Amino acid sequence: MxxxxxxxxxxxxxxxxxxxxxxxxxxxxxxxxxxxxxxxxxxxxxxxxxxxxxxxxxxxxxxxxxxxxxxxxxxxxxxxxxxxxxxxxxxxxxxxxxxxxxxxxxxxxxxxxxxxxxxxxxxxxxxxxxxxxQYEEFKDRAGTIINGVVKREEYGNVIVDIGRGEAVLRRNEKIGRESYRPNDRIRVYIKDVRREPRGPQIFLSRTAPEFMAELFKMEVPEIYDGIIEIKAVARDPGSRAKIAVISYDSSIDPVGACVGMRGSRVQAVVNELQGEKIDIIPWNEDQPTFLVNALQPAEVTKVVLDEEAERIEVVVPDEQLSLAIGRRGQNVRLASQLTGLDIDIMTEEEESKRRQAEFAERTQLFMDTLDLDEFFAQLLVSEGFTNLEEVAYVDADELLVIDGVDSDTAGELQARARDHLEAINKKALERAAELGVDQSLVDFEGLTPQMVEALAEDGILSLEDFATCADWELAGGWTTVEGERVKDDGLLEKFDVSLEEAQDMVMTARVMLGWVDPTEMLAEDTGEDAEGEEGQAAEGDAAPSDDETATPAGSGA
Known part of the structure; x- marks a missing residue:
C-alpha cells in the first residue's frame, strides 16, 4: 500500500x-x-x-x-x-x-x-x-465525589464508567449490603489515582470516612463555606458512624446545622449510605470532654487520661456498660477511632474494687516497711502518700497535718523510711557489683542504685553501654503494629522515668564521654532563632507588625 x-x-x-x-x-x-x-x-x-x-x-x-x-x-x-x-x-x-x-x-x-x-x-x-x-484529567480529582454508571462486575469488583474513563470500586470498598447491576447510577469517592504500566488506575470507595465528610460538605452549606469544620470521622460502613464537628461562629450550632430542619440534611446522607446511623458530636480540644461526647448515648462518670500512652480509662455506671461498649464493641471502637485514643471501659463497681486493691497494697507497704499498725498506715494512704520516697523526703509539715502526728512522730516516720531506703539501695549496689557494674555508671547523676541494678541485670554495665541506649529503651513507649498499639517495656519505666528524662540522661552521658560536642548541640537548638535574628538585623531591625507571629522551633526526640 x-x-x-x-x-x-x-x-x-x-x-x-x-x-x-x-x-x-x-x-x-x-x-x-x-x-x-x-x-x-x-x-x-x-x-x-x-x-x-x-x-x-x-x-x-x-x-x-x-x-x-x-x-x-x-x-x-x-x-x-x-x-x-x-x-x-x-x-x-x-x-x-x-x-x-x-x-x-x-x-x-x-x-x-x-x-x-x-x-x-x-x-x-x-x-x-x-x-x-485520563491521568492528567483525574490526578487532581482524588479526594472528591463523582457520579458514574455501573458497566459490569468482575470478581466482586465493580467497573464504573466515569465519563472519560473507567474506574474500579473494589469489593472491600463497597458497603456490605449493596449490589449493583449494569447501567445503575452510583455516587462514589475518588480515593486514589495512580499511573501504572497498563494505564492510569482510578480507585473508588464508598466506605472511606472521607466519603461521608464530602457528602456532608455537599448537604451543609456551612461546612462548604468553612464556618463549620469536620474534625474527625469514624465509620463502620453500612451500620454506624460518628462525625465530630466544630463551629467557628458562636451563633451557629454545628450539630444542629448538620442535622438540618427536621433532620433533612443528615437524612440525605443516611439515604445515600444505605441507612447508616450517624452520630453527630461536638468536637472539643479537651480530650476527656471530647471522649465523653464521643461515647454518647452512654453516660460517663469519670475519665482518667494517660497522655504519654495515649490511653484513657472511662468509668460508667453499671447499667450503662453495655450501652457504652455497644453491639459487638461498636460504640467504643468508633469512639476510639474518632479520638485516636485506646479506651478502657470499666464500671463503677470495678473501679471501686481496683481503688480498694491499690489502697490495701499501699497500706500493706507502709505496715511492712515502717512497722506501723493498719490504722496509721491507712491514714498515710488517705493523705495521698503512695511510696516510701514521698514519706522520707517530703516536707515535715505535710506529715504534721495528719491526725495524731506530732513533730517527733513525723521525724521517726521519716527516719524509718530513709533507713529502709538506704538498706534497699545498699542491697541494690551489692547486687550490681556482683554483676560487674562499672563505678562510672554508679556515680552518674540521675541514676538511683535500684536503676543501676536494673540496668546491670540487662547487661548495661558501664557509662559507655548506657550512652548507646535509645531513650525509648529506658523509658518505654508504644509502637503501632498492623494498626494495633503495642507496649514496649522500658528498663527504667518502673521507676517512672519519662521519655524526656531518658533523653536528657543519655545525651548527658554522651557529652561526658566526648561523643557529642555540647557547643554543637547548643548551636543546633538556637540555630533557627539565630537565623531569624540575622534576618531582622539585615532588614534594619524592623519591629514585627501586629499580624506577624513568632513560631518557636519544635523539639524532636
Whole structure:
C-alpha cells in the first residue's frame, strides 16, 4: 500500500476521527502515523538507515527523508547513517563535523506485514496518549465525589464508567449490603489515582470516612463555606458512624446545622449510605470532654487520661456498660477511632474494687516497711502518700497535718523510711557489683542504685553501654503494629522515668564521654532563632507588625 495523492487526505481524516473518538490531540495520532511509516521504510531500505517521515498537517502528503551525520574520516562506523566531510560536499558547500545531511527518498510500498506493524504502532501510541490524558484529567480529582454508571462486575469488583474513563470500586470498598447491576447510577469517592504500566488506575470507595465528610460538605452549606469544620470521622460502613464537628461562629450550632430542619440534611446522607446511623458530636480540644461526647448515648462518670500512652480509662455506671461498649464493641471502637485514643471501659463497681486493691497494697507497704499498725498506715494512704520516697523526703509539715502526728512522730516516720531506703539501695549496689557494674555508671547523676541494678541485670554495665541506649529503651513507649498499639517495656519505666528524662540522661552521658560536642548541640537548638535574628538585623531591625507571629522551633526526640 503506497501513500498516493488519492489517499493523502484520508490520513488526516483518519487522524481526526481517532483523536475525536479517544478525546486526544490529533497531532499525537499523526506523530504515531509518522513513526509507523518510518518503521516500515526502515524495513524496506535497511534498519541501519535513519529514515524519518513527515506528514503535512494541511495536505496530508507524507515526505520520506534519510538523515546522515557528518563525521571525521576515520570515525565512520555506519555508512548508512554517517558520511565523511568529503562525501558531504556533494550535498553542502562547507560541511562541518556534526552537520546533518537530509535527502529525500522515494515512498515505500507497504506490504501486509508492514501495514499490520504500522497499525500496531499507531494503536499503541493512541493508547498511551489516551492514558496520559485520563491521568492528567483525574490526578487532581482524588479526594472528591463523582457520579458514574455501573458497566459490569468482575470478581466482586465493580467497573464504573466515569465519563472519560473507567474506574474500579473494589469489593472491600463497597458497603456490605449493596449490589449493583449494569447501567445503575452510583455516587462514589475518588480515593486514589495512580499511573501504572497498563494505564492510569482510578480507585473508588464508598466506605472511606472521607466519603461521608464530602457528602456532608455537599448537604451543609456551612461546612462548604468553612464556618463549620469536620474534625474527625469514624465509620463502620453500612451500620454506624460518628462525625465530630466544630463551629467557628458562636451563633451557629454545628450539630444542629448538620442535622438540618427536621433532620433533612443528615437524612440525605443516611439515604445515600444505605441507612447508616450517624452520630453527630461536638468536637472539643479537651480530650476527656471530647471522649465523653464521643461515647454518647452512654453516660460517663469519670475519665482518667494517660497522655504519654495515649490511653484513657472511662468509668460508667453499671447499667450503662453495655450501652457504652455497644453491639459487638461498636460504640467504643468508633469512639476510639474518632479520638485516636485506646479506651478502657470499666464500671463503677470495678473501679471501686481496683481503688480498694491499690489502697490495701499501699497500706500493706507502709505496715511492712515502717512497722506501723493498719490504722496509721491507712491514714498515710488517705493523705495521698503512695511510696516510701514521698514519706522520707517530703516536707515535715505535710506529715504534721495528719491526725495524731506530732513533730517527733513525723521525724521517726521519716527516719524509718530513709533507713529502709538506704538498706534497699545498699542491697541494690551489692547486687550490681556482683554483676560487674562499672563505678562510672554508679556515680552518674540521675541514676538511683535500684536503676543501676536494673540496668546491670540487662547487661548495661558501664557509662559507655548506657550512652548507646535509645531513650525509648529506658523509658518505654508504644509502637503501632498492623494498626494495633503495642507496649514496649522500658528498663527504667518502673521507676517512672519519662521519655524526656531518658533523653536528657543519655545525651548527658554522651557529652561526658566526648561523643557529642555540647557547643554543637547548643548551636543546633538556637540555630533557627539565630537565623531569624540575622534576618531582622539585615532588614534594619524592623519591629514585627501586629499580624506577624513568632513560631518557636519544635523539639524532636
Amino acid at each position: 503506497a501513500i498516493t495523492s488519492a489517499n493523502q487526505l484520508e490520513l488526516l481524516q483518519t487522524a481526526e476521527a481517532v483523536a475525536r473518538e479517544k478525546m486526544i490531540d490529533p497531532s499525537l495520532v499523526i506523530e504515531a502515523m509518522e513513526e509507523s511509516l518510518a518503521r516500515a521504510a526502515k524495513s524496506r531500505y535497511g534498519a541501519e538507515m535513519d529514515i524519518r517521515v513527515s506528514i503535512d498537517r494541511k495536505t496530508g502528503r507524507a515526505t520520506f527523508t534519510r538523515v546522515r551525520t557528518v563525521v571525521e574520516d576515520d570515525a565512520v562506523e555506519n555508512y548508512q547513517a554517517e558520511l565523511t566531510v568529503k562525501e558531504a560536499k556533494q550535498y553542502k558547500e562547507d560541511p562541518q563535523i556534526g552537520d546533518e545531511i537530509v535527502d529525500e527518498v522515494p515512498p515505500v510500498e507497504m506490504g501486509r506485514i508492514a501495514a499490520q506493524s504500522a497499525k500496531q504502532v499507531i494503536l499503541q501510541k493512541v493508547r498511551e496518549a489516551e492514558r496520559d490524558r
